[in-house]
Amino acid sequence: MTADRYARQMLLHGMGEEGQRRLAEAAVGVMGVGGLGSPAAMYLAAAGVGRLVLADHQTPEESNLNRQVLHWAEDVGAVGKVDSAARKLRAFNPDIEVVPRAVMVTQGNIGQVFDGCNLIMDCLDSIPARMVVNDHALATSTPVVHAAVEGWHGQVTVVVPGTTPCLACLFPRAPPAARAIPIMGATAGTFGCLQAGEAIKLITGIGQPLTSRLLIGDLESQYWDVVNIDRNERCPACSGRVHSGR
Numbered sequence: 689m690t691a692d693r694y695a696r697q698m699l700l701h702g703m704g705e706e707g708q709r710r711l712a713e714a715a716v717g718v719m720g721v722g723g724l725g726s727p728a729a730m731y732l733a734a735a736g737v738g739r740l741v742l743a744d745h746q747t748p749e750e751s752n753l754n755r756q757v758l759h760w761a762e763d764v765g766a767v768g769k770v771d772s773a774a775r776k777l778r779a780f781n782p783d784i785e786v787v788p789r790a791v792m793v794t795q796g797n798i799g800q801v802f803d804g805c806n807l808i809m810d811c812l813d814s815i816p817a818r819m820v821v822n823d824h825a826l827a828t829s830t831p832v833v834h835a836a837v838e839g840w841h842g843q844v845t846v847v848v849p850g851t852t853p854c855l856a857c858l859f860p861r862a863p864p865a866a867r868a869i870p871i872m873g874a875t876a877g878t879f880g881c882l883q884a885g886e887a888i889k890l891i892t893g894i895g896q897p898l899t900s901r902l903l904i905g906d907l908e909s910q911y912w913d914v915v916n917i918d919r920n921e922r923c924p925a926c927s928g929r930v931h932s933g934r
Contacts, residue, residue, distance in 0.1 A: 722813070
């Protein structure tokens with residue numbers, strides 16, 4: 689069953705049995721199992737990433753259902769997001785391990801939540817929560833695949849601590865007051881899939897990850913671009929760390 693499941697992707701140049709083995713041995717943390725985390729986790733599971741650690745303390749709401757495709761009407765108010773997602777991912781690919789962590793991730797527990805993870809997916813919609821991920825990534829040299837979406841547009845980049853801009857370089861100022869973020873479900877799906885692709889490239893060593901580059905896209909106008917980004921020399925989070933180049 690396993691050979692048939694992954695046969696098409698193993699035909700890709702650079703993948704083969706070795707690339708599939710790397711995926712099977714990888715552990716990926718998914719921070720936030722919502723609009724971005726749902727498609728990202730689905731395609732990491734589809735690719736055969738051996739261990740997915742899902743972290744989210746929320747419960748599905750009806751307003752989530754236009755974009756958070758791992759949560760269905762039956763899950764609203766009935767089960768936590770990580771348990772809702774884990775049940776479906778296990779059914780989708782019984783070959784992998786899915787670990788639900790129904791906790792609010794903080795500076796004090798993030799090391800335990802994502803213990804053993806090779807990389808973390810930033811699937812969040814909160815800058816303070818992103819800074820928790822950022823500090824952990826810098827302290828442990830854990831790569832982060834970041835995405836953010838709003839309306840019809842979004843962005844993706846790969847953070848490699850000590851080499852690329854960190855999340856604090858990208859978000860240097862305090863966020864405005866909390867508000868409901870307008871979002872088209874297809875936008876979250878598109879950028880969550882892009883995140884999964886970047887994670888797979890990092891794990892297998894295939895292709896050119898978006899390190900020190902920011903992919904931006906707008907589905908409404910179909911405008912897409914990739915821009916080079918640099919570290920903030922005055923970044924309070926990473927400016928004192930060694931820069932090893934792009």
